[in-house]
Amino acid sequence: MPPEYPKADRPPVTGYRVLLPSQWEQIPLRRGTEGAVRRILDAAFSAIPDNAPQDKIGPYKHELERRLRAAVAQAQRGNALDLYLPVKPTAQVKLGASIVVSEELLRRHGKDAHPDDPTQVAIQLLSQDGDDGGDWSSGEIDGALAVRREHVVQGDPVKGIELASRRVEYIVSVPDDPNRWFISAFSTVGDGDLRDDLSEALVEWFDAVMATFRWRRG
Structure with missing residues (x-):
């Protein structure tokens, strides 16, 4: 068990941790990115059967690497911290899903804005309920104020978004740093239907x- 500190004496937040199944791999996006990408590709390529048709292997490898690097590039354009992908099939089903972790500075706007009150930022976020068809709710995660948003994002090839996806975002106030917010965004294309049983199960899983x-502190 980590030591308990009085609130005023707590070490600052330096990171986070979540529990994910072994099928999921983390790709850090600030440093160590290429090494993680190569490990994932090497593991995938090593799983190709020896008797696979040689004329199929080359295009398969190329497309797999293209898709992986495109996902990494898109997350990096959003200045994200980490990308998580299900690189191994689960129960023989290959999941079309991802988790992108980032952080942002969010402030309350308006003449009565107070930079030290995350609750007011959360209220502003929750007031957007229904503006884009999304569902917003609030709660607490590991002692921190959190806002949950669930919505559908349409495909936009111009922005590199090939398919529509169902997304769930947790926007969490970082303790002792009222303007800093942690964001964990899950996205899935389900089985082609964003409200099918697979999508519902994946949202519950996230x-x-x-x-x-x-x-993670100190």
Whole structure:
């Protein structure tokens, strides 16, 4: 068990941790990115059967690497911290899903804005309920104020978004740093239907993952 500190004496937040199944791999996006990408590709290529048709292997490898690097590049354009991908099939089903972790500075706007009150930022976020068809709710994660948003994002090839996706975002106030917010965004294309049983199950799974979220301090 980590030591307990009085609030005023707590070490600052330096990171986070969540529990994910072994099928998922983390790709850090600030440093160590290329090494993680190569490990994932090497593992995938090594799983190709020896008797696979040689004329199929080259195009398969090329497309797999293209898709992986495109996902990494898109997350990096958003200045994200980490990208998580299900690189191994689960129960023989290959999941079209991802988790992108980032952080942003969010402030309350308006003449009565107070930079030290995350609650007011959360209220502003929640007031957007229904503006884009999304669902917003609030709660607490590891002692921190959190806002949950669930919505559908349409495909936009111009922005590199090939398919529509169902997304769930947890926007969490970083303790002792009122303007800094941690964001964990899950996205899935389901089985082609964003409200099918697979999508519903994956959204519930991500909510369970976020229940394991803990801050890393010091």
